Amino acid sequence: MGKLTENFRNVFKIQELRQRILFTAGLLIVVRIGAHVTLPGVDASILAEAMRNQAANTLFGLYDLFVGGAFHNAAVFALGIMPYISASIIIQLLGAVVPYFQKLTKEGEEGRKKITQITRYGTVLVSALQAWGVSVRLVSLTAAGVPIVPAEVQGAGFVLSTIIALTAGTMFMMWLGEQITERGIGNGISLIIFIGIIARFPSAVFGEFQLVQSGARSLIVELIIVALMIIIVAAVVMVTQATRRIPVQYAKRVVGRKVYGGVTQYIPMRVNTAGVMPIIFAQSIMFIPSTILTFFPESEFLASVSQHFEYTSFWYSFIYAIMIVFFTYFYTAIAFNPKDVAETMQKQGGFIPGIRPGKNTSDFVDNILTKITLPGSIFLAIIAIMPAFMVRLGITSSFASFFGGTSLLIVVGVGLDTLQQIESHLLMRHYDGFMKSGHMRGRRFY
Numbered sequence: 001m002g003k004l005t006e007n008f009r010n011v012f013k014i015q016e017l018r019q020r021i022l023f024t025a026g027l028l029i030v031v032r033i034g035a036h037v038t039l040p041g042v043d044a045s046i047l048a049e050a051m052r053n054q055a056a057n058t059l060f061g062l063y064d065l066f067v068g069g070a071f072h073n074a075a076v077f078a079l080g081i082m083p084y085i086s087a088s089i090i091i092q093l094l095g096a097v098v099p100y101f102q103k104l105t106k107e108g109e110e111g112r113k114k115i116t117q118i119t120r121y122g123t124v125l126v127s128a129l130q131a132w133g134v135s136v137r138l139v140s141l142t143a144a145g146v147p148i149v150p151a152e153v154q155g156a157g158f159v160l161s162t163i164i165a166l167t168a169g170t171m172f173m174m175w176l177g178e179q180i181t182e183r184g185i186g187n188g189i190s191l192i193i194f195i196g197i198i199a200r201f202p203s204a205v206f207g208e209f210q211l212v213q214s215g216a217r218s219l220i221v222e223l224i225i226v227a228l229m230i231i232i233v234a235a236v237v238m239v240t241q242a243t244r245r246i247p248v249q250y251a252k253r254v255v256g257r258k259v260y261g262g263v264t265q266y267i268p269m270r271v272n273t274a275g276v277m278p279i280i281f282a283q284s285i286m287f288i289p290s291t292i293l294t295f296f297p298e299s300e301f302l303a304s305v306s307q308h309f310e311y312t313s314f315w316y317s318f319i320y321a322i323m324i325v326f327f328t329y330f331y332t333a334i335a336f337n338p339k340d341v342a343e344t345m346q347k348q349g350g351f352i353p354g355i356r357p358g359k360n361t362s363d364f365v366d367n368i369l370t371k372i373t374l375p376g377s378i379f380l381a382i383i384a385i386m387p388a389f390m391v392r393l394g395i396t397s398s399f400a401s402f403f404g405g406t407s408l409l410i411v412v413g414v415g416l417d418t419l420q421q422i423e424s425h426l427l428m429r430h431y432d433g434f435m436k437s438g439h440m441r442g443r444r445f446y
Contacts, residue, residue, distance in 0.1 A: 010426055017185070017425045024184030027176050028195045034077040034173070035196070039138075039165055041153040042074045046143045074138060074148075076169040079130055081192050084174050086284055087122030089277075091115060096334050123174060124167060131166035135159045186418035194414040197407045204398040217394065225395060232386065232408070239379050242271040244372050246365065248350045265350070269369060271376040273336055276409040278327035278377070279384050282320055312388045312397075321381035328377035329370075338365040383408060 012018045038044045095101040095115075104111040135158065141148045149158060173192060180188030211217045245266040310316060342362035351357050355364045390400035401407050 011422060014425060017422065020183065020185045021422075024180050024186065024191065027180055027184065027188075028191065031077065031173060031176060031192055031195060032199060034169060035075050035199075036073055037076050039074050039076060039078070040161055041149055041158045042138060043148050043150065044073075046146055047074055047141075047148045074134075076165050077173060078134060079127055079166050079170045080196060081170065081173050081177060081189055083126040083130060083170050084119070084123045084177075084189065085280065086126050087119050089281060089284060090122060091119050092334065120171075120174070123170065127167040127170040128163055131163040132159065134166060135162035138162070185421055186414070190410070190414040191418065193410055197402070197411060200398060201402060204396065204402060207396045208399050211396070229402075232383070235379075239272055239376065243268045244271070244368060245269070246352060246368060248345060249353050250348070250350045267341065267365070269336070269365075269372060271372050272380065273369075273373065273376070274328045274331040274380075276413065277331045278324045278380055279409065281327040281331065282323035282384070285323065286316065286320055312391050317385040317388050321385055324381045324384055325377040328380055329373055332369065332373050336369060338362045338369060341365055380409075 011021070038047065091101065095105050101115070104115050107114075139147070139149050139154050139158070147154075174189070177188030177192050180186065180191055182188075208217075208222065212219055212222050245268055248265050248267060250265065339362045342358060342365060345351065345361060346357045352361055352364060355361050387397070387400040391397050402411070
């Protein structure tokens, strides 16, 4: 404990690191303030009453988790950074199938700048469409027959102002994320989502405490639940860190008086190469029915279809799990190309012992990748649908969502990534890090 306290003191001894941490904390405070600024034209008191009657175990409640309650508050940051994530996903998918985007990915820094610019334009478009749906939904919400948007305010003016405010809020949050990445500590976009999830944790814990206090659940059962969740967290950390290493032998080459090669290196292959992206892909598709419903709140047909896609339903969990397994293989194929690995290895004079260079090496690496991806994909699917089963067992949806699905992977991955950056600053200045080995591996969200 004393060693840990000393390490935290060391963090604030380094001026640059201290400034980066304070800068990051300041911008994250701005993000939290924006999550409580209600949109113009919305009656905040009636909104609070209307939201009490909304079901927590819906996809809207799940979406609200990632924006730290801003959606629940109808705040200017209600869309959060999710439109940017959606646009990034679309661009990544286009990069795998469209020649123009494939060319951009190979153009280095210039190509990256163009992709970033296109992603920003895409973010504006996605934000505007989602904001339009939110404005329609807000107009349809009532509390005891009283609309949360007064009749005199409703109309094209309210829709336009809502679209502008929500789109501007998303773009401002995207800018804050870029500032954190450049001048703060950690990945800005990931930290914005991270702080939104963590902000809901105290209220979720309080909800569980009320259940125990009211006698709805015994203390023993609650302790068992907490212990189970800790085991799940530990499993997430272990799986996200697990790797399979493939040995690569480099032959000796003599150039003049110097000898090159003759050493064995390893290709690290993660069990969870795709990270959290398969869940994000699958979840984006599962949000489609509820998103369409926001445009047609009076449609009974769409409402009945949307009920089958509530995240506590069996069919939602089943389809969701299948899609996660599929997207795990899909995204892994994009992120790790065995053919490119084999070609690079051959150009550098490397080979896998017992395997011929070229196509045989590519097939060997692909076979290993396929085998280790299967348990990784199944693991992701189980973690993703875990909250739905916990809710069925009587756990509050807000508390269950912290120990499964995207939220758990984000919290663990972003936390490790941020600590890794802090660790690097400490080690560069000859301070002990948070771990004796000095190696903490994190994972960015996108």
